[in-house]
Structure formats: structure tokens, C-alpha cells
Amino acid sequence: MSALWQASKAAMPKGPSHKEEALIAPARRPGFWRSGDPLVWMSAGALAVSLLMVLGLVLLVAVRGAAYFWPAPVLRLELADGSTVIGEQVARERAPAATPSSGARHRIQLKVGNRDVYGMDFLWVDEDQIALRETPREIAVLERLQGGDAYGIPVRLESAQGTVHGEGMWQRFQELHAQVVRLRNEIRRLERDRVGAINHRIEAARLALVRLGRSGAKDPRRAAEAARQEEIIAQAEREYQEVLQEIRSLRSQLGKGVLVLALADGRELEVPVSEIVRVYFPNAMNLMQKLGWYASKLWEFVSQEPRESNTEGGIFPAIFGTVLMVLLMTVAVVPAGVLAAVYLTEYAKEGWVTSVLRVCIRSLAGVPSIVFGAFGVGFFIYFVGGRVDRLFFPEKLPAPTFGTGGILWASLTLALLTLPVVIVATEEGLASVPNSVREASYALGATKFETVWKVAVPGALPGIMTGVILGIARAAGEVAPLMMTGVVKLAPELPVDGHPPFLHLERKLMHLGYFIYDLGFQSPNVEAAQPMLFATALALMVIVFALNFAGIRLRSRIRARAADRV
Amino acid sequence: MENQRREQQPDKITVENLRVFYKDFEALKGITIGIKANRVTALIGPSGCGKSTFLRTLNRMNDLIEGVRVTGSIKLDGEDIYAPTCDVVDLRKRVGMVFQRPNPFPKSIFENVVYGPRRYGIKNRVQLMEICERSLKQAALWDEVKDRLHHSALGLSGGQQQRLCIARALAVQPEVLLMDEPASALDPISTAKIEDLIADLKKDYTIVIVTHNMQQAGRVSDYTAFFLAGELIEYGETATIFERPSDPRTEDYITGRFG
Numbered sequence: 001m002s003a004l005w006q007a008s009k010a011a012m013p014k015g016p017s018h019k020e021e022a023l024i025a026p027a028r029r030p031g032f033w034r035s036g037d038p039l040v041w042m043s044a045g046a047l048a049v050s051l052l053m054v055l056g057l058v059l060l061v062a063v064r065g066a067a068y069f070w071p072a073p074v075l076r077l078e079l080a081d082g083s084t085v086i087g088e089q090v091a092r093e094r095a096p097a098a099t100p101s102s103g104a105r106h107r108i109q110l111k112v113g114n115r116d117v118y119g120m121d122f123l124w125v126d127e128d129q130i131a132l133r134e135t136p137r138e139i140a141v142l143e144r145l146q147g148g149d150a151y152g153i154p155v156r157l158e159s160a161q162g163t164v165h166g167e168g169m170w171q172r173f174q175e176l177h178a179q180v181v182r183l184r185n186e187i188r189r190l191e192r193d194r195v196g197a198i199n200h201r202i203e204a205a206r207l208a209l210v211r212l213g214r215s216g217a218k219d220p221r222r223a224a225e226a227a228r229q230e231e232i233i234a235q236a237e238r239e240y241q242e243v244l245q246e247i248r249s250l251r252s253q254l255g256k257g258v259l260v261l262a263l264a265d266g267r268e269l270e271v272p273v274s275e276i277v278r279v280y281f282p283n284a285m286n287l288m289q290k291l292g293w294y295a296s297k298l299w300e301f302v303s304q305e306p307r308e309s310n311t312e313g314g315i316f317p318a319i320f321g322t323v324l325m326v327l328l329m330t331v332a333v334v335p336a337g338v339l340a341a342v343y344l345t346e347y348a349k350e351g352w353v354t355s356v357l358r359v360c361i362r363s364l365a366g367v368p369s370i371v372f373g374a375f376g377v378g379f380f381i382y383f384v385g386g387r388v389d390r391l392f393f394p395e396k397l398p399a400p401t402f403g404t405g406g407i408l409w410a411s412l413t414l415a416l417l418t419l420p421v422v423i424v425a426t427e428e429g430l431a432s433v434p435n436s437v438r439e440a441s442y443a444l445g446a447t448k449f450e451t452v453w454k455v456a457v458p459g460a461l462p463g464i465m466t467g468v469i470l471g472i473a474r475a476a477g478e479v480a481p482l483m484m485t486g487v488v489k490l491a492p493e494l495p496v497d498g499h500p501p502f503l504h505l506e507r508k509l510m511h512l513g514y515f516i517y518d519l520g521f522q523s524p525n526v527e528a529a530q531p532m533l534f535a536t537a538l539a540l541m542v543i544v545f546a547l548n549f550a551g552i553r554l555r556s557r558i559r560a561r562a563a564d565r566v
Numbered sequence: 567m568e569n570q571r572r573e574q575q576p577d578k579i580t581v582e583n584l585r586v587f588y589k590d591f592e593a594l595k596g597i598t599i600g601i602k603a604n605r606v607t608a609l610i611g612p613s614g615c616g617k618s619t620f621l622r623t624l625n626r627m628n629d630l631i632e633g634v635r636v637t638g639s640i641k642l643d644g645e646d647i648y649a650p651t652c653d654v655v656d657l658r659k660r661v662g663m664v665f666q667r668p669n670p671f672p673k674s675i676f677e678n679v680v681y682g683p684r685r686y687g688i689k690n691r692v693q694l695m696e697i698c699e700r701s702l703k704q705a706a707l708w709d710e711v712k713d714r715l716h717h718s719a720l721g722l723s724g725g726q727q728q729r730l731c732i733a734r735a736l737a738v739q740p741e742v743l744l745m746d747e748p749a750s751a752l753d754p755i756s757t758a759k760i761e762d763l764i765a766d767l768k769k770d771y772t773i774v775i776v777t778h779n780m781q782q783a784g785r786v787s788d789y790t791a792f793f794l795a796g797e798l799i800e801y802g803e804t805a806t807i808f809e810r811p812s813d814p815r816t817e818d819y820i821t822g823r824f825g
Contacts, residue, residue, distance in 0.1 A: 436669035440731065442630060443663040444682040444738060445655045454681070459672050 058541070065538030068531040069297035071282040071290050074139045074151060075110065076264065077125060078132035085123060086139060086151045086264040087112035095126055111528075113141075113149040117269060121148060121528045137284040142261070143277040145307065148528060150271060152261030159257040159273075176257045176273045184274075187250050194243045198236050200499050205232040210395035301535060310489065310519055311529040315536055320494055321407070321487075321509035322543060326476050328411035328505075329418065333471060336415070337422030338457070338464060344423070345430045346452045358427075365420035373481030376413030381405060381485065401506050405486030407495045408505035413485045414478060418471030425470065429463020430456055465555035469548055476544045479513035487514045489522070512540040578603035578742060578772040579624060584638035586619055586628065593619045595796040596638070601742075601789075606764060606773045608787035608804065610780070612819065615793040617776050621744050624774065625661035626654055642742070659686065662740035666747040668727030670719035670734075675702075675711050678719045678730055682738035697737050705733035706763055725756025732763065736771075743767065745775040749782065761786050780820055784808055792816045 032038065072088045079085065087110030095107040106127045115121055142150040157169045157176075164172045208229045212222055257273035280293060304314030348354050385402040393401040402408070433456050441451040457464075479487075488508040495507045516536050523529040577600035586594040594616045601607050609617040619628065626647065628634045640647050647657050659682070670678050679701050680694040688694060698715065702708040707729040711722070719730055728748060735743060745764075749757040764773060764786045777783050783790055784804060791801040792813075800807060800816045811817045 434669070436665060436667060437671055439627065439630070440665065440669045440671065440734070441681070443625065443627060443658055443665075444685065444734065445658040446681075446685050447655060450685055455671055 061537045064534035068535040069294045073135045080129045084264045113151040116147040135283045152263045155262045198240050202236045205229040207395045318510040318512045318515040322512045329414045332415035341423045341426030361420045370480040372417045373484035376485040380409040406506040407509040410486040413481045414475040421471045422467040425467025426464045429460030433459035461558050469551035487511045489518050575602040580641045582639045587635040589633040597798045605788040607789040608783040609776045611793035616796040617793045661742040662735035663744040664748045667751050674716045675719050676715040701733040701737040705729045742772045
């Protein structure tokens with residue numbers, strides 16, 4: 001009653017007192033603001049806006065990224081001035097008003113390919129200049145090892161067995177190309193496995209020699225050992241020459257066969273078969289063939305190495321690097337974070353020191369990641385890495401081993417970055433374990449150690465998992481600190497291979513986030529790289545989502561276990 | 567006959583001039599009492615009278631609270647439990663405790679019961695299962711949970727949880743069982759079950775129970791101690807305390823005139 005009274009007074013502050021009695025009845029309905037409806041609408045609106053932004057971003061990346069693998073039709077356009085162009089339509093937009101040929105309503109962007117002939121990949125065409133638009137079935141798209149895609153109509157195939165036109169040409173090409181693919185794989189295998197193993201042996205022997213020389217002793221056992229290592233090197237060198245010879249002979253077999261394309265302007269382009277990755281006729285494909293093509297392109301994308309300064313091919317090394325780095329980071333951050341939080345909540349005496357520490361840890365979460373990167377360089381790479389090199393790899397100096405960026409330092413820098421998240425989440429998880437449960441443990445004669453590790457920490461596990469999930473989500477998308485601590489555009493080797501110790505923590509890594517940055521801003525041909533850019537962004541999003549999803553599944557498994565089976 | 571045998575019962579715990587301070591506040595002001603073996607002793611008194619504090623000194627749970635100071639002596643079978651040579655872990659194994667609110671671990675029923683035995687190094691699964699079954703049977707819970715031993719203890723009802731906590735305390739085979747208002751958070755049916763249980767358990771254990779419920783004290787206990795403002799006002803056989811209290815304050819409290 002008194003609230004209503006005041007409300008009516010507020011509504012009618014100057015009203016004469018005898019009228020207030022009458023005003024109580026209408027004031028019973030709460031005012032527009034007091035009802036709370038506007039706040040409900042505002043909060044719902046805020047949620048809607050956030051949802052729309054997230055969905056928009058995901059849709060943009062998903063649609064454009066997923067479209068990358070779809071074989072788009074190739075247009076052949078005859079223009080008003082009599083010229084002909086062939087290409088894929090990639091964009092359509094309203095022509096700029098300043099265009100001299102007024103009347104042009106829209107223009108389209110064609111990817112014409114044949115960079116080596118035209119010097120550019122893309123061409124704008126005003127729609128009102130187009131006299132004829134068709135999609136001839138005989139147009140072929142050639143994916144090449146160098147120079148990007150080639151668009152044209154195959155006219156003949158020249159090879160050692162003579163020139164083939166028309167019908168037989170395609171079959172002949174298939175045979176030649178199958179051979180080329182086989183040879184190329186063979187060469188790659190030789191280069192990677194045999195040469196890699198030989199290099200490994202030479203390097204090991206060389207380092208052994210340096211060690212022997214460094215100790216400076218003259219005793220005969222050392223001399224014999226040195227001679228043995230020299231012999232290993234000489235043997236490896238001989239093997240290397242043999243492999244080189246083998247590769248050379250394989251290479252010479254590659255050079256046969258040239259596919260001649262008729263380009264849009266009537267010129268002919270000779271493409272060596274050895275340069276061709278694959279050929280397809282997008283306009284002649286039916287839906288099933290297109291789907292098959294899509295699947296094979298997608299597989300190439302996730303399983304192969306990139307080509308042509310990362311604008312073609314696959315992103316496997318970047319996926320591998322990203323996942324491995326996140327896993328290493330998790331392995332580093334979880335024990336450190338959990339132990340720190342356990343000490344802080346279970347052991348440390350509450351006081352101003354712990355308060356200050358808590359504030360510091362929470363502030364650390366807000367420090368820009370680039371600062372962590374700088375710290376990673378200064379501390380991990382120069383300070384720790386430099387000392388590790390001097391202690392354990394002196395024979396390799398001045399070439400650094402751990403004294404330069406690598407996957408270990410990148411992971412540790414990210415671990416530092418996510419440490420506050422894990423600590424805070426673990427602390428909250430521990431705080432959520434009721435004290436009565438700890439008392440029960442003590443009353444059964446458990447020590448403090450047992451109580452902490454058998455009761456408190458297991459009870460805090462879901463909270464800890466939440467922290468790890470948040471940390472992974474943050475770390476997987478971080479690029480700035482990685483650029484300073486070991487990420488590269490193209491790493492020659494994966495951090496995991498068949499040579500002991502199998503996991504090479506000192507190696508540089510490729511990372512999807514940096515891959516995107518490099519593709520989008522550092523690529524020599526940004527427009528050509530755009531589809532790949534979206535596809536890579538999609539891959540990064542999928543991986544971050546997958547890592548998060550795995551963490552969430554693990555957490556609910558733990559919760560279910562706490563609730564059901566232990 | 568019954569009375570005679572009771573009088574012959576030796577003291578399990580002997581407390582002499584026990585004083586407990588929380589920083590400057592004197593919570594217990596010189597308590598001297600002898601707890602009889604294999605009997606149920608009820609501690610009654612208004613809130614804040616020190617009965618819970620007294621209970622918690624018997625297995626040194628007060629050690630966990632900062633700023634607590636204890637003087638006087640408490641002897642369990644003649645050994646001073648506050649002596650420097652006394653092992654707290656060993657003491658708590660001999661003196662088990664059940665709390666006011668059920669506090670099972672967020673683990674399975676089985677893991678809850680065998681938590682204590684595991685701490686004392688029993689790893690054999692068959693042996694642990696035997697302990698689990700024996701303890702749950704003692705706590706009259708076995709029939710209700712035998713088919714879901716590996717389900718979470720948090721899925722049990724409040725009364726079942728409390729009996730699980732009793733089973734958990736019994737699993738380490740203590741000599742004394744301390745109960746801090748074990749039925750205060752339970753419904754009447756669960757309370758009755760707990761009371762029956764206490765009557766069964768006193769064959770094997772010395773039980774000290776804190777309660778606010780006079781009827782409960784009358785039903786379950788053999789001896790009753792009345793605490794007021796940190797002092798032990800009256801201690802004796804329950805029948806005597808309830809029927810012929812010698813101190814008027816005890817009578818006032820029991821008849822509900824204050825507290």
C-alpha cells in the first residue's frame with residue numbers, strides 16, 4: 001500500500017492532496033518503465049544482435065569456405081568489341097558511376113586464369129558489353145603446379161609417340177598423366193624419405209665429429225671413433241649421389257608430353273603434362289561427378305601440403321601444427337594451473353598476499369597477447385633456449401636449436417597466456433566443493449594431502465575442465481604471440497616424423513591462424529588466394545569447435561561419472 | 567539389575583577440566599566428565615552452549631579451526647589424545663564422526679564407504695567389498711542400495727545419505743562414534759531409522775550424540791549431559807536427569823521454559 005501511495009505521489013507530485021485518493025486506482029497499473037518490459041525487450045534485443053552477428057560470421061565463412069571446392073561453371077563470353085574471354089564468374093556488382101560507358105548497370109568479375117599469359121588472374125566485364133554468354137562443354141580447367149589454373153579448350157597432345165587430336169587425345173593424356181603422377185610421387189618419396197634419412201645420418205655423424213674434436217684428446221680410441229664417423233659420412237654421401245642419380249633419371253622421364261590449349265583469344269598455350277595436377281571439364285560434369293570432385297578437392301585440402309606460396313593445395317601442415325600446439329599447451333598449462341590454484345585455495349594462508357596474488361592473476365588474463373609473445377621471445381627463446389643450446393647442443397652452435405622460435409616455445413607462451421584462465425576456473429571449482437565434505441574426509445582420518453587430492457580436486461574437475469576449455473578456445477585462435485615465437489609461413493618438416501626422438505619440439509610450426517593472416521595480407525596475389533582464405537578460416541573454426549566440443553564432452557563424462565560411477 | 571551393570575561400565579573417555587578458547591572467547595569452561603563405554607551419551611543444551619565444541623574436541627576436529635586453544639586433558643582408554651605423541655590420524659580412526667547434515671563425497675556409494683579403509687592402505691577389491699557390505703548392513707542401508715553400489719551417493723535421499731555417512735564412519739571400525747545432531751536435517755521416518763540404528767550400534771560402539779530434541783535424547787541415550795554457556799551443569803543417567811534433575815536450570819530447559 002505504501003509503495004502505491006508513493007508511486008501515485010511521484011506521478012502527481014504537485015497534485016492537491018484530496019485528489020490523490022482518486023489517483024491511486026489508475027496508478028495500480030505499473031508504468032511502462034516500472035513494469036520491466038523495456039528491459040526484457042532490450043535484453044532480448046541484445047541477445048538477438050549477438051546471435052545475428054555470430055551467425056552472420058559463421059555463415060559467411062561457411063558458405064564461402066565450403067564453396068571453394070565446388071566446380072563452378074566456366075563462361076565463354078563474346079564481347080561487343082568482338083573479343084572473347086573465358087573464365088569463372090567470381091563476383092557481380094553495380095558498376096561504378098564514374099565508368100565512361102554509361103548505361104552499364106552491373107559488371108561481373110571473371111577469373112580468367114592463365115597468369116603466365118595474361119599477367120593477371122581476374123578481369124572485370126560490364127554486362128552490357130556482353131554479346132554472347134555460353135558454357136561450352138569442351139572447356140577444360142587445368143590445375144598446374146605453377147602459374148595457377150589454366151582455362152582453355154584442349155586441341156592436341158604432343159608426346160614422344162606423336163601428336164594426337166580429338167577422340168584419342170583424352171585417353172592418351174590419361175595414360176601419360178597417370179605415369180606422371182606415379183613418377184612425381186616416387187620422386188617426392190625419394191626426396192623426403194631417403195634423402196631425409198641420409199641427411200639425418202650425416203648430421204648425426206657431423207655432430208659426433210664436432211664433439212670428438214671439441215674434447216681435444218688425442219688418444220687412439222677417439223681417433224678410431226672419428227675415422228668411423230668419417231666413414232659413415234662418406235658412405236652417406238655416396239648413397240646420396242645414388243639417390244640423386246635416381247631422381248634425375250625419374251625427372252628426365254617426366255619431361256615428355258605437352259598438352260596444347262586454345263585460349264579465348266585464339267592463342268595457343270603449351271602446358272607440359274608434368275606440370276599438370278589435374279584436368280577437369282566443369283561444364284560437362286553432372287551432379288554426381290561434381291560431388292565426387294568436391295570430395296576429392298576437400299580431401300586434398302585437409303591432407304596435402306600447400307603449393308604456390310600457400311594459395312593452392314592443402315593445409316595439412318597447418319592443421320597438424322595447430323592441433324599439436326594446442327595439445328602441448330594443454331599438457332603444460334593444466335598441471336601448472338591446477339597446482340597453483342590448489343596451493344592458493346587449499347594451502348596458502350588467507351591474507352593480503354593471497355589477495356594481491358589473486359588480483360595479479362586476474363589482471364594477467366587481460367594482458368594483450370602480443371606482450372606474452374614478447375615475453376616468450378625474451379624469456380623462453382633467448383634466456384632458456386640460449387642456455388639449453390649451450391648446455392646440450394654446443395656442437396651445433398652458432399646455429400641455434402632451442403635458441404630460436406619453435407613449437408615448444410610457442411606452446412609454452414600460449415600456456416602462460418591461458419594460465420590465469422585455468423587458475424581462476426580451478427579456484428572456483430575448489431571453492432564449490434563444500435567444506436563439510438572436506439571435514440568428512442578429515443573425520444575419517446584422511447590427511448590434508450589425501451583430502452585435497454581425493455576429495456577436493458576430483459570435486460573440482462568439472463570446473464577445471466571448464467577452464468581448460470576456455471583456455472583452448474582462446475589459445476587456438478591466438479596468432480600474435482605465435483608470430484614471435486616460432487610460427488612460419490611454410491615449414492619444411494612436420495614437428496613429428498620417423499626419426500628419433502620422433503617429436504621435434506625445436507622445429508618451427510605452421511598454424512592456421514597465421515596461415516590466414518599470411519594468405520590474406522602477405523600473399524602476392526590476394527584475390528586469387530581469397531577462396532583458400534575462406535576455406536582455411538572455416539577449417540580453423542571447425543578445429544576450434546571440435547577441440548571445444550571434445551572438452552565439453554569430456555567434462556560431461558566426468559560429471560556423469562561423479563553422478564553415476566566412480 | 568540393569569542399573570547395576572551400567573554402574574560397572576568403565577569410562578571410555580575421561581575428560582578433566584577441559585577448557586577451549588576461540589581466540590579470546592572461552593567456549594568451554596572447565597568440563598570434567600567420564601563417557602561410559604558401550605553406552606549412548608546425549609549432550610543437550612541450548613544453541614551456543616558448547617556441546618558441539620565439546621564433541622569436536624573428542625576427535626580433535628577443532629584442530630582445523632584457526633585460533634582454537636585447548637587446555638585440560640582428554641584421555642581415551644587412559645591415553646591423552648592431546649599429547650604430542652598422539653597421532654591425529656590414528657585418533658580419528660578410533661573416534662569416528664557423523665555430522666549434522668549428510669555430507670557424502672560426490673562419488674559412488676561403494677567409494678564413499680571404502681574411503682576410510684582405502685586411506686589405511688587396503689587395496690584388495692574383495693576385502694573392500696566385504697567391508698562395504700558389512701558397514702552398510704550395520705547402518706541398515708544394505709538392502710536399499712545393494713543393487714546400485716556404483717551409483718552416485720548424491721542420488722540417495724537425505725535419510726539414506728545420513729545412514730551412508732554412518733556406514734562410512736563404521737567402515738574404519740572405530741571404538742567411539744560421535745554424532746552431531748545426526749537427525750536434525752531429516753524427516754520423522756528417517757529420524758526413527760537413525761534412532762533404531764543408534765540402539766543397535768551401542769552393543770559395539772561408545773556413542774556420544776548431540777541433540778536438540780529432548781524426546782530423542784530420552785529415547786536413545788543412557789546418559790545425558792546438560793551444557794549451558796560453556797559449563798557442564800548436570801550429568802547422569804538419562805532417567806534421572808529427565809525425571810529428577812538436581813539443578814533447576816536443567817529442569818527449566820527440559821520442560822521447555824528456555825532454550
